[in-house]
Amino acid sequence: MRVTTVRTTQPIFAAILLSATLAPRSLPAQKVQRIALRDAVTARQAVVRLADLLPADASEQLRTGAGEIALGDAPLPGVHRTLQRMQLLRALRGVPELRDALDVPPAIDVARWSRPLTREEVCAAIRQILRANQFEGADSLRAQDVEFSSAIAVTEEAPALRVTRIEPALDGVGTRVRLWIASEPGVPPFWVKVARAINPMPGIPAQTTRSRGRDSVPTGRKMFAMPGAGTTAPALNVPADVSYQESHARETLRANRRDSPVVIQSGKRVRVVIEGPGIRITTTAVALDPGRQGQRIRV
Incomplete structure (x- = not known):
């Protein structure tokens, strides 16, 4: 009986040791890689969206979902706006999948993209209104005739300029023209000077x-x-x-x-x-x- 017991026990212990050696180790839980939002951005549109804060290598799927979350109006050219972390977390309260995937910095500086308005654009707007009202000299008006008292910043590639008033210059030399940008109501109207007199067509x-x-x-x-x-x-x-x-x-x-x-x-x-x-x-x-x-x- 002893011989039988010993022969039966040895294979059992060997099998237990072998199974313990070959058993795979339990893998630790994988940590989700968060995407860090940028701490400074330049908005191209009038409304800042969460997609504007994503890095350039963000996936298209993530960018599409973030594009549906608006964070308020963009600042005017030359003005900066700061988005606080708590403000972003409140905006992400209803979308936990985005909140868990993003790393939000304490503050994000937002500026507005802009470029200077050119003389050629102003000249084209003045020339258009002169032709519509049958004023002479519309075709001979040159961009060099337009003078700016200060630089005008626009936030569009093709702003919709409208001429609202034309009158003699205050110093008696040339003409001054008042314009506004219909597509950018936040930009106040402005005056430019044309270094030439604008006269109506003879015979009107x-x-x-x-x-x-x-x-x-x-x-x-x-x-x-x-x-x-x-x-x-x-x-x-x-x-x-x-x-x-x-x-x-x-x-x-x-x-x-x-x-x-x-x-x-x-x-x-x-x-x-x-x-x-x-x-x-x-x-x-x-x-x-x-x-x-x-x-x-x-x-």
């Missing part, structure tokens, strides 16, 4: 009328001529509820009156103001004909 008919004791010249484009180029009296406005056809009919009846006085003398310099939706252009011209109340003249 002007219909004169007396209103509130001043001489005005309304046309289909709401043109007004006021004697005295050196005066600073504001231009008169045509009521919006009165159509040009009705006004023209009334002024034609007044023009037939023989006792109508001459309100504009031939050869006299007048101020011409053209107003339209979103634009007001002021310039000077010389009356080629004497103008009576309600009469069309050439300037």
